[in-house]
Structures are given as structure tokens and as C-alpha cells.
Amino acid sequence: DTAVSQTPKYLVTQMGNDKSIKCEQNLGHDTMYWYKQDSKKFLKIMFSYNNKELIINETVPNRFSPKSPDKAHLNLHINSLELGDSAVYFCASSPGGMGGELFFGEGSRLTVL
Amino acid sequence: GNSVTQMEGPVTLSEEAFLTINCTYTATGYPSLFWYVQYPGEGLQLLLKATKADDKGSNKGFEATYRKETTSFHLEKGSVQVSDSAVYFCALRSNAGKSTFGDGTTLTVKP
Numbered sequence: 047d048t049a050v051s052q053t054p055k056y057l058v059t060q061m062g063n064d065k066s067i068k069c070e071q072n073l074g075h076d077t078m079y080w081y082k083q084d085s086k087k088f089l090k091i092m093f094s095y096n097n098k099e100l101i102i103n104e105t106v107p108n109r110f111s112p113k114s115p116d117k118a119h120l121n122l123h124i125n126s127l128e129l130g131d132s133a134v135y136f137c138a139s140s141p142g143g144m145g146g147e148l149f150f151g152e153g154s155r156l157t158v159l
Numbered sequence: 160g161n162s163v164t165q166m167e168g169p170v171t172l173s174e175e176a177f178l179t180i181n182c183t184y185t186a187t188g189y190p191s192l193f194w195y196v197q198y199p200g201e202g203l204q205l206l207l208k209a210t211k212a213d214d215k216g217s218n219k220g221f222e223a224t225y226r227k228e229t230t231s232f233h234l235e236k237g238s239v240q241v242s243d244s245a246v247y248f249c250a251l252r253s254n255a256g257k258s259t260f261g262d263g264t265t266l267t268v269k270p
Contacts, residue, residue: 050202077256087197087246087263094257102257136202140258147193148250148258150202 049073052137052151059127060159066123067154069137077101078120079148080112081136089136095120124156132158161186165249165261172239172268180234180264182223182249190251192216192225192232197246197263206234206247239268 052069059065071078079102080092093112094102100112109125124131137151166181184192191210195203207216212227221236232249249261 079258087265089203089248089260089263091258138203140256142256146252146256147205147208148195148203150195150204152202 048151050137050139050149050151052135052154054154055152056155056157058157058159061127061129063127064123064125065127065156066121067135067137067156068119068121069151070119071137071139071149072118073139073141073149075139075141075149076117077140077142078114078117079138079140080120080122081138081150083134083136083153085133093120093122127156127158129158132156161190161251161253161257161259163249163251163259163261165247166264168263169265169267172266174241174268174270175238176268178234178236178239178243178266180247180249180266182232182234182261184230184232184249184251184259186230186251186253186259188254189227190253192223193250193252194221194223194232194234195248195250195260197248199245203248239266241268241270244268 050071077096079094095114098114134153138148140146162185193208194206196206197203207218209216209225215224246263
């Protein structure tokens, strides 16, 4: 069983379109995240939810909207896609507490043409 | 705010060479420290961690020691293998539960 699973793994779309990436974790963790990894492998946090509540919202355009229907799911919807949105998006989850590490999904590679 | 600075890559080594990837951090309080590894085409996975000063994390022949006096958490391995080729990320997790990652170091090990 995959602990953190995200779909789709690959997404190719045109500029201006709207797309969603889904994420589910079966670890029973309270906190979930979305990270963006660019072509240089830099990893940047976008959002964090704890028990369905938004707790971290970094400087991300309003076109990005996370939704957490329950604590096991955190989806990412992107409106009006731009070329610069091309990246690999990683979902992650973690248990509570400082020592808890992050568990990452395999990533969703988004290519905007 | 918190920050993590790790050795710039890419790093290229021959098989069986000694590996060090430097990592220093800036943080208030007493963070937990982590090394994550990302193999090609995969997500990040935990390699090792240390939650308090002087703790040593170890896994798969890799080691790192939490040095509070030098605010460092350098990654070492005595003899690397081709299969260790990956991107390595140093990270910290603050008292408030927020994670901060370094920029990643790409390691290539040649036979």
C-alpha cells in the first residue's frame, strides 16, 4: 500500500487551462503539505493543512487553491495555468510533533505548453 | 526566520570514495534535523534524523551528528556506491512544526 499517493503522475496541458492534482495519505497523519520543486531541484513549500485547516500559506498566487475534504486528502487546484507553473508538485504528510519526518508522494510532473 | 545552507553541487565521486555533504542551519530554539534523499524520478524519503544536540543519525552507511555549537549536521559515508547517486536534502523542523529545506546537493557516483 502506498502511504502517500498523488494523481496524476504526469500532466501536460496548455496555458490558460485549469487542472487539479489529488493527494491521499493512509498513514493517519494530521498534517498534509504541498511542495513545488523546480527544474533546479529547489523545494518550496506552498501550503500546509492540519486536520483540514490551513496553517501555512506561503506566497503563492491566488490561482492556486488547496482543498482538504478530510484529513486524509489534500487536493491542489490551479486556475489559468502559466508557463512558470511547470514543475514537479509533491504532496507530503507528517505526524504531529517536532521529530516527525515528512512522508512524500512520488510527485506530479506538470508541464504547461 | 529559519534557514538551511548545504554544500553546493553537483558532487561527483568514484565508487568507494568518502562522502561529506556539509549542512549548517539557523534556527531559534531546538529544531530537529533531517537528511532526505531523492532518487531519480521519485519523491523524497527520509535518510536519517536527529532530534537533539549530540544525537547521531545513521542509516544505510550514512551518518550525521547534530552539532549545536557549530549549528551543523554534515552527512558522511565512508564508501559510496553507484546506487547512492541521488539528490540529498538537509532539513530542519522547528518547535512550531514548520520544515525548512536546503537547496539540495546532487551526488553522482561513477563506477
